[in-house]
Amino acid sequence: xxxxxxSRGGFTSPTxxxxxxxxxxxxxxxxxxxxxxxxxxxxxxxDAQGLMAGDKVEFSVRRGGGRSSxxxxxxxxxxxxxxxxxxxxxGGDYFLRTLSHDYLYIPRTERVEAGHWVLAEIVKYPxxxxxxxxxxxxxxxxxxxxxxxxxxxxxxxxxxxxxxAEATAEAMKKRLEARDEIEDTxxxxxxxxxxxxxxxxxxxxxxGPDAKDFDDAxxxxxxxxxxxxxxxxxxxxxxxxxxxxxxxxxxxxxxxxTSVYLPGxxxxxxxxxxxxxxxxxxxxxxxxxxxxxxxFDREANIVDSLFYDGVIETRERLTYQQANxxxxxxxxxxxxxxxxMRALFKKMLVQRQRRGTLDFVLPENKVEVDxxxxxxxxxxxxxxxxxxWIEEFMVAANRVVAKALREAREPALYRVHEPPDPKAxxxxxxxxxxxxxxxxxxxxxxxxxxDILKKLEGFPMAxxxxxxxxxxxKQAQYTPDPLGHFGLALEDYCHFTxxxxxYPDLVVHRGMKALLGRExxxxxRGGNREDDLNALGQHCSQRERNAAQAERWVVARKxxxxxxxxxxxxxxxxxxxxxxxxxxxxxxxxxxDGMLDFERLSGAxxxxxxxxxxxxxxxxxxxxxxxxxxxxxxxxxEDNRILIDPADKL
Numbered sequence: 052x053x054x055x056x057x058s059r060g061g062f063t064s065p066t067x068x069x070x071x072x073x074x075x076x077x078x079x080x081x082x083x084x085x086x087x088x089x090x091x092x093x094x095x096x097x098d099a100q101g102l103m104a105g106d107k108v109e110f111s112v113r114r115g116g117g118r119s120s121x122x123x124x125x126x127x128x129x130x131x132x133x134x135x136x137x138x139x140x141x142g143g144d145y146f147l148r149t150l151s152h153d154y155l156y157i158p159r160t161e162r163v164e165a166g167h168w169v170l171a172e173i174v175k176y177p178x179x180x181x182x183x184x185x186x187x188x189x190x191x192x193x194x195x196x197x198x199x200x201x202x203x204x205x206x207x208x209x210x211x212x213x214x215x216a217e218a219t220a221e222a223m224k225k226r227l228e229a230r231d232e233i234e235d236t237x238x239x240x241x242x243x244x245x246x247x248x249x250x251x252x253x254x255x256x257x258x259g260p261d262a263k264d265f266d267d268a269x270x271x272x273x274x275x276x277x278x279x280x281x282x283x284x285x286x287x288x289x290x291x292x293x294x295x296x297x298x299x300x301x302x303x304x305x306x307x308x309t310s311v312y313l314p315g316x317x318x319x320x321x322x323x324x325x326x327x328x329x330x331x332x333x334x335x336x337x338x339x340x341x342x343x344x345x346x347f348d349r350e351a352n353i354v355d356s357l358f359y360d361g362v363i364e365t366r367e368r369l370t371y372q373q374a375n376x377x378x379x380x381x382x383x384x385x386x387x388x389x390x391x392m393r394a395l396f397k398k399m400l401v402q403r404q405r406r407g408t409l410d411f412v413l414p415e416n417k418v419e420v421d422x423x424x425x426x427x428x429x430x431x432x433x434x435x436x437x438x439x440w441i442e443e444f445m446v447a448a449n450r451v452v453a454k455a456l457r458e459a460r461e462p463a464l465y466r467v468h469e470p471p472d473p474k475a476x477x478x479x480x481x482x483x484x485x486x487x488x489x490x491x492x493x494x495x496x497x498x499x500x501x502d503i504l505k506k507l508e509g510f511p512m513a514x515x516x517x518x519x520x521x522x523x524x525k526q527a528q529y530t531p532d533p534l535g536h537f538g539l540a541l542e543d544y545c546h547f548t549x550x551x552x553x554y555p556d557l558v559v560h561r562g563m564k565a566l567l568g569r570e571x572x573x574x575x576r577g578g579n580r581e582d583d584l585n586a587l588g589q590h591c592s593q594r595e596r597n598a599a600q601a602e603r604w605v606v607a608r609k610x611x612x613x614x615x616x617x618x619x620x621x622x623x624x625x626x627x628x629x630x631x632x633x634x635x636x637x638x639x640x641x642x643x644d645g646m647l648d649f650e651r652l653s654g655a656x657x658x659x660x661x662x663x664x665x666x667x668x669x670x671x672x673x674x675x676x677x678x679x680x681x682x683x684x685x686x687x688x689e690d691n692r693i694l695i696d697p698a699d700k701l
Contacts, residue, residue: 067111067124071593074104074152082110082121085589092121101179104151105130105209126176133172133206134185137689140165147171147185150207150689155183166193170206195688197424200608201316208601210311214322217299222324225293229329232292233337236362245571249342249361254286255388256332257369257441264310264319265332266549268340268365269444271391279354281347281395285448286363288330289339290550291560294321305587308594310552313605315420319552326551334368341560343448343547351398356451358563375435396440403443406540407498409524411517412508416642418609426609429641445548446539453543456562457533459569462581463562464555464588465545468527468536470495475523479503482519485662486512486674497540515627515675519663528592529555531584555591558584607691610643614693617683621698624681626673629665631658634673636681636695645681645695652701667701 068089070082080099082092092112094102098121102108107128110121136149138157145157147169155173157163170189177183191199205212236246254268270284294300304320311318319326332338340363346355369385376382377389417432449466456463473495480491490506493499504520507513524538529546536544547563550556558579565578624645628635634647649656654668665673680698687694 065111067109069107069109069127071130072099072102072104072106072108074099074102076152078152078154080104082108090119093118094121094123097179098123100182101177102126103129103131103153103177103183104149129173129176131173131206131209133170133188133209135168135170135203135206138163138165138167138169146182150203153177153183155185157185157187161187163187163190164193168192168195168199170202197420197426197609197612200424200605200612201313204313204601204605204608205318207604208311208597210318210598210601211303211307212318214303215299218303219322219324221298221300222293222322222329226324226329229292229339232339233362237337245567246339246360246362247342249284249286249340250337250364252284252363253388254284254332254363254365255367255369255385256334256365257371257374257437260370260372263327263331264317264551265365265368266330266551267441267445268332268363269392269441270388271395273391273394278348279346280349281351281391281398283345283347283395283444283447284342285345285444285548286332286340286342286361287448287548287556287560288332288551289341289360289560290321290325290330290557291341291564292339293325293330294557296561300325304554304557305590308554308591309598311598311601313602314418314426314609315424320554321551330551332363332365334365337362337364341563343451345447345451347395347398349398351395351402353447353451356455358452358455358567360564360567371435371437371441372433374437374440378436392440392444396443399443399447400439404501407496407501408540409497409500409520409538410504411521412504412513413517413521414514414642416606418606418613420609424609426613429610429613429643431640431642446541446544449545449547450541450543452547452559452563453533453545455566456545456559457543459566461562461566462531462579462584463545464529464531464558464584464591465533466527466536466555467530467532467534467544468538469525469534470537471523471525479520479523481661482516482663485664486516488512488516497537501540512674512676518627519675526592526596529588529595531581531588553591554594555588558587558591604691607644610641611686611688611691611693613641614638614643614645614683615686618685620683621680622683623678624695625678626675629658629663629673629675631660634665638681638683638693638695643693645683645693647681647695647697651684651694651696671701673701 068084070084073081073083078096078099080094080102082094106126108126109124112119113122134149136147138145139148145163147155147157168191169187171185171187173183174186175184237248252270254270256265256268258265266288268286272282294304307320310320340361342359342361344357345353348354374389377385378393414431418426419428421427453465476492476495488510490503492503507516535542545559546553546556547559550560561579622639624636624638626634627637632649636645638645657666663675681695682698684696685694
């Protein structure tokens with residue numbers, strides 16, 4: 052790529068940095084630097100031609116002529132092997148215009164026509180001089196259907212679907228090893244071995260109705276006398292037993308970094324023989340687990356924690372709704388498991404409030420699809436008090452594990468959430484003032500944010516303001532440094548409870564195993580190599596963001612199909628966002644976003660960013676939370692936008 056364009060004037064910073072390429076439909080690009088303290092760098096058209104969206108590059112910044120631009124030294128890693136796009140004709144040749152604005156040459160031997168949508172494999176990557184070349188794998192024709200959405204997302208977001216034959220074979224072999232390990236544990240007097248028999252404990256799982264990969268099981272005991280009022284047992288699938296360093300299973304899992312949950316389907320991090328069977332803590336089956344035992348006093352302060360490998364057998368597979376029926380006094384069926392849990396949760400909740408966590412009130416939206424991928428139902432997903440029970444128990448386990456790793460200096464990955472930028476204070480207070488919300492954020496601390504979020508309850512624009520406060524927060528990430536978690540108001544935090552679906556949790560499990568091994572006197576074996584962890588943390592953070600983007604893309608696409616059937620219809624809508632070009636509105640409470648482009652309104656429109664208001668030519672103003680009826684006008688498929696117009700003159 053590039054080369055030092057020193058002769059072109061301007062000052063070139065000698066610092067080489069790494070970043071990710073983002074393409075613009077007009078052909079130029081930006082680089083989003085890995086170091087978040089550095090501004091995005093502009094890439095000129097001729098340099099951008101050798102890059103593809105998502106590529107990792109090494110670059111430096113040249114300043115001059117009023118704007119800084121990037122000099123590309125080399126492409127470290129090509130993001131994609133497959134692409135999806137629409138065939139366009141240009142000067143007697145065909146090109147593929149991909150979903151992320153790359154242009155690739157289609158050889159004349161391929162049988163395509165303009166307007167065809169294809170899934171293709173990259174044969175040659177682009178250079179500054181030559182566009183890349185593709186080979187068509189699958190031609191979807193001119194008419195895309197909801198059936199194609201997942202296939203498109205898999206290619207666009209580089210989501211590997213197949214597992215290697217070696218990984219599948221390893222999973223089969225591990226089945227027998229696990230059976231032996233369980234028999235050994237149950238067959239010997241307790242306390243003799245490294246793994247404990249915990250099958251006498253009443254563990255249950257509580258999950259959503261569709262879940263199959265049960266990572267975590269819980270059991271709460273209430274001892275009498277002494278200063279321990281509650282013992283919380285959190286048993287997590289012992290994935291590290293099955294996925295060992297250097298194995299094919301590990302290679303596949305690490306590459307994925309996470310499972311991806313898309314409407315109607317899951318693209319798992321581990322083969323289903325592990326994720327839905329061997330590792331899944333299914334009811335009345337003996338399973339290997341890594342257990343955290345946490346002791347609380349009467350006020351739910353943590354007084355002690357213990358960790359060990361175990362064998363558990365869950366009693367029931369409950370849903371949040373079943374557990375909630377008990378919480379609301381509608382059923383006593385599972386009382387013996389749930390009563391102590393509820394008592395502990397109530398006390399933990401008081402502690403949570405006292406710490407001052409950031410509790411956002413934002414609806415979770417869900418899309419239900421039929422066999423053909425058609426959206427049949429979209430809208431808010433019910434959330435119960437019992438969702439919070441499990442969340443609170445998992446946070447407690449993550450907390451004590453992180454503390455144990457940090458104190459032992461055992462290399463692992465922490466889940467770190469840094470405080471927002473200090474300028475968030477003035478920005479948010481300005482918006483509060485403009486919206487007539489009388490309270491102010493006093494300082495950038497979790498308790499101050501907690502306080503504001505609490506005071507927002509019942510305020511007409513609470514939903515929109517929750518969203519704005521959330522946008523001011525930094526993204527949580529994985530790093531080997533234990534820097535704490537701002538949103539949870541915790542000094543120690545890691546991800547320990549979902550190793551079936553998140554790679555960092557597996558890294559944490561390995562750290563804990565090394566720790567336990569050292570305590571038993573064997574040298575810490577099978578731990579994490581410290582020098583790999585920085586890059587691994589970045590990789591896992593990137594894969595997590597990529598999964599979230601894939602999920603958002605498919606959900607937005609399903610929303611488009613849903614409202615495609617309603618073209619021309621009038622629906623109620625509520626303003627959830629705005630910028631200088633458009634209003635964004637929640638359509639009929641479904642969580643689907645409609646976009647009202649100002650160019651479609653008659654007369655001049657001005658956007659006042661400081662006040663979050665839009666002024667129409669008749670001096671009428673619109674702001675977040677305002678509602679009016681809109682017409683579903685068109686679907687813009689290239690970026691999954693539902694275009695709307697006001698039903699009545701504004």
